[in-house]
Amino acid sequence: xxxxxxxxxxxxxxxxxxxxxxxxxxxxxxxxxxxxxxxxxxxxxxxxxxxxxxxxxxxxxxxxxxxxxxxxxxxxxxxxxxxxxxxxxxxxxxxxxxxxxxxxxxxxxxxxxxxxxxxxxxxxxxxxxxxxxxxxxxxxxxxxxxxxxxxxxxxxxxxxxxxxxxxxxxxxxxxxxxxxxxxxxxxxxxxxxxxxxxxxxxxxxxxxxxxxxxxxxxxxxxxxxxxxxxxxxxxxxxxxxxxxxxxxxxxxxxxxxxxxxxxxxxxxxxxxxxxxxxxxx
Amino acid sequence: xxxxxxxxxxxxxxxxxxxxxxxxxxxxxxxxxxxxxxxxxxxxxxxxxxxxxxxxxxxxxxxxxxxxxxxxxxxxxxxxxxxxxxxxxxxxxxxxxxxxxxxxxxxxxxxxxxxxxxxxxxxxxxxxxxxxxxxxxxxxxxxxxxxxxxxxxxxxxxxxxxxxxxxxxxxxxxxxxxxxxxxxxxxxxxxxxxxxxxxxxxxxxxxxxxxxxxxxxxxxxxxxxxxxxxxxxxxxxxxxxxxxxxxxxxxxxxxxxxxxxxxxxxxxxxxxxxxxxxxx
Numbered sequence: 063x064x065x066x067x068x069x070x071x072x073x074x075x076x077x078x079x080x081x082x083x084x085x086x087x088x089x090x091x092x093x094x095x096x097x098x099x100x101x102x103x104x105x106x107x108x109x110x111x112x113x114x115x116x117x118x119x120x121x122x123x124x125x126x127x128x129x130x131x132x133x134x135x136x137x138x139x140x141x142x143x144x145x146x147x148x149x150x151x152x153x154x155x156x157x158x159x160x161x162x163x164x165x166x167x168x169x170x171x172x173x174x175x176x177x178x179x180x181x182x183x184x185x186x187x188x189x190x191x192x193x194x195x196x197x198x199x200x201x202x203x204x205x206x207x208x209x210x211x212x213x214x215x216x217x218x219x220x221x222x223x224x225x226x227x228x229x230x231x232x233x234x235x236x237x238x239x240x241x242x243x244x245x246x247x248x249x250x251x252x253x254x255x256x257x258x259x260x261x262x263x264x265x266x267x268x269x270x271x272x273x274x275x276x277x278x279x280x281x282x283x284x285x286x287x288x289x290x291x292x293x294x295x296x297x298x299x300x301x302x303x304x305x306x307x308x309x310x311x312x313x314x315x316x317x318x319x320x321x322x323x324x325x326x327x328x329x330x331x332x333x334x335x336x337x338x339x340x341x342x343x
Numbered sequence: 344x345x346x347x348x349x350x351x352x353x354x355x356x357x358x359x360x361x362x363x364x365x366x367x368x369x370x371x372x373x374x375x376x377x378x379x380x381x382x383x384x385x386x387x388x389x390x391x392x393x394x395x396x397x398x399x400x401x402x403x404x405x406x407x408x409x410x411x412x413x414x415x416x417x418x419x420x421x422x423x424x425x426x427x428x429x430x431x432x433x434x435x436x437x438x439x440x441x442x443x444x445x446x447x448x449x450x451x452x453x454x455x456x457x458x459x460x461x462x463x464x465x466x467x468x469x470x471x472x473x474x475x476x477x478x479x480x481x482x483x484x485x486x487x488x489x490x491x492x493x494x495x496x497x498x499x500x501x502x503x504x505x506x507x508x509x510x511x512x513x514x515x516x517x518x519x520x521x522x523x524x525x526x527x528x529x530x531x532x533x534x535x536x537x538x539x540x541x542x543x544x545x546x547x548x549x550x551x552x553x554x555x556x557x558x559x560x561x562x563x564x565x566x567x568x569x570x571x572x573x574x575x576x577x578x579x580x581x582x583x584x585x586x587x588x589x590x591x592x593x594x595x596x597x598x599x600x601x602x603x604x605x606x607x608x609x610x611x612x613x614x615x616x617x618x619x620x621x622x623x
Contacts (some may be wrong), residue, residue, distance in 0.1 A: 071529045076436055083432035084444065086425055089473070090497060091447050094462035095454075097472065101465055140371055147364030153567035159365075164371045165380065170558020171456075172578035173597045176585060177379035180386050185588055187382070212375055235357045244359035265455075273455025280582060293457035293561065300461055300565070309465075312458040319453035327446050 095316065102313035105306050113307040114314075118287045122295035122311070125203070129291065130271045133210045138264050139273075141218025145256075146248070148219075149226035150234070160223065163216050175209050175280025182208075188194055201283030206291070209277040214267045221263035222256055229255055258333045262326060269322045383601075386594035398592055399599060404580065405572055410488060411577040412603065415556035418495035419503075423549040426495075426503025427541065433504075434511045448504050451497055456561025463494055464566045488566030491576065494562040499552025506548035510541060539622045543615040550611040557604045 071079075101111050113119065144163060148156060166174060182199035183189045192199060199205045233255070237247040253260075275293040282289040291299060292311050299308035390398065398404060432438075433445050443480040451459065467484035474484055484490050514537065522532045560578040567574045577600050584593035 075529075079428065080432050080436055080438050083429045085440070086429060087444050087447065090425075090500060091450050093472065094459065094466055094497070095447075095450065097466050098458065125383065125619075140368075143364045144368040144371075146360060147368050150358050151361045151365070153361075153365065159368065159372065162370075162376055165376055168382070168554055170560065170578050170597070170600065172560045172581050173383065173601065175580060176593055176597055177383050179585055180382050180590055180594060181379060182583075183590065185590055205427050208375075212379070215371070215375060230592055238357050238359070247358075248360075249623065269453055269455075273458070274394045274454060275457040276558075280585060293455050296457045296461055298566070305465075308461055315455045315458045316462075319450065319455070319458070322453045323446060324451055326449070 095320075098309060098313055098316045101305060101309040104309075105273045109306050110310050110313075113310045116307065118290065119295055119299075119307065120313060121287050122290040122292050123314075125206075125290065126272050126292040128326035129203070129207055129210055130268055132207055133214060133271045134150070134264060136211060137214050137267050138260070141220075141222055141263055141267075142260070144219045145222035145226050146241050146252070149223050150231050162221055166212050166214075167216050167220075167287050171213060171274065171276025172280055174213050174277040177270065178205055178208050178212070200281050201285065201289060203289065205281035206278050206289065209281045210271050210274055213274050213277050217267035217270060218260065221259045221266070223254055225259040226252070258329050262329055264308055265322050267323055269318060272318060353520060355367055357579040365464045371420040384598050386591055387598045389591035390595055395595055403575070404596065407575050407577045407580045408600075408603075410575070411557055411600070412607075414488065414492050414495055415553050415559075418492050418556055418609070419499050419549045419553035420498040422496060422552045423545050426548055427507055429500075430504050430507040430511050434508060437520060448501050451499075451501050456498070456559065457565070459497055460494065460562035460565030463488070463497060463562065463586060466523050467493060467566065485566050486574070488567075490566035490568065490572050491563050491574060494566050495552075495559060497564060498559050499556050501610070502551035502555065503545075503548040506551065507544045510544040514540060539618075542622075543619050546611050546615040546618075550608050553611075554604050554608055557600065 064186055148160060157309075179200055180186050181188055182192065182205060184193070184200070186200070189200065198203075199208070233251050234247050237251045240246075242250070272291075273293055275297075276289075278291055279297075282291070283295060284290060284294055284298065287296065294317055296308050296311050296315075299311065359406065368585060387395070399492055429448070433441065433448075464485050467477070467490060469475065469478045469483065469485070471485070477484055482489070484493055497599055518536055519532055527535075554588050560576070560582075564579060567576060567579075569575055569579055577596060581593045581597050581600075584590075
């Protein structure tokens, strides 16, 4: 990229501005990331591996994967369905519906957990009735899945709605006029057009589902080896003064974040035309 | 013009699936989002007005409100300044590793909050890379309100950069060029030509960073120390109320927090709107 300095500032001014910006980025963002891996490997690679192999940590990793395996496909399907209805049709109340889908993103994670405790908790509206029938939602996996669904519900829809709006509906209408069924049209025409936006939305949804802390902390009860996810396990190990253990789990999630960002950059670079607008979350 | 539009035959949308997709979307939105969030406000009314006022005006709750709102606003404002500087440098200058620095801006979006929390705590603890030199100067960051500020600064930075960056990239350069030719000083060009066009985006970024910061929990509880009345944030107070099975109290604090941050966001938007009208 060519230098753009119409503005007329002096060269030393530019050097100072670049220096301060780089210093800010290194102190605020690079240092925490480097420290994570430095701390995780502080006692060597063997200690790192051993700390990840502890049964409590393994069960936290397992539960995190299980929750993501349930939540991500549901929210991906919801995102596609919602984006089809919202992007391809005009109807009253459309912007209200979009704002409501976005609402969980702007709500405090703790409040996201709280709303489900109010309904399903031991003293909630449905909690006592459900527990009479032996159904446990809060302090168990179902509540954690619900809270994660809530927190990540907008991620795929948010990527697809602007993308599908921008692509219009001429191609789909042509397919329908030529006799294709609705599902054929979606499968052969729409899906190939939105696939990279969908992949990116799924990646973001997955990163958040695996990394969610506040909402899950409120509904899980944090029972060791039972209702702990990876982010909750980080806090538990940290409170046990098991620094290598806590940072080892943290390093796995940090790796997931770095991979998510790298894939995002790659998709933006490779499929710029196809992706059109790429929202940032 | 309007007559022509009205007279034109309304094109029928030939695509199928409107009913089922919108029906399912509305159903999910109601069951998963609308009803649970409405329940929060319903639950808060379990308390009488006197009880609600007593809870909200208790010293511990008031201190948490001041801390959460005050630090979120302060951190968002500082992010606004840092974000402007970083966006400026990324858009206008070329330097080694620029693309990598641009990419790492999104790290706080993608990094789980607990991971950010543990990293910042270790970094700013008295024996940490940054904490040790600061402690020698007599400044303690981790386990003080200053630590909360540092965490909120981290969480909010990408909002501040990413809202200003596209506006800055789209700015018309010919106005700057004209001002320069007419002999304006760079400082005048910035304050009279560039800054007024950027301010709405800066305010949007500050608003987003603030909204995120008020409710932030994961990264803050690691670094805050969580001392009641000193470094106890609102979301933590909600969690503590819940652990005591005080559902109505937790709901009231949460509802007040939501309404409070909505009011501040609205005020920021109104100000940005007036600014745009006045400065074109």
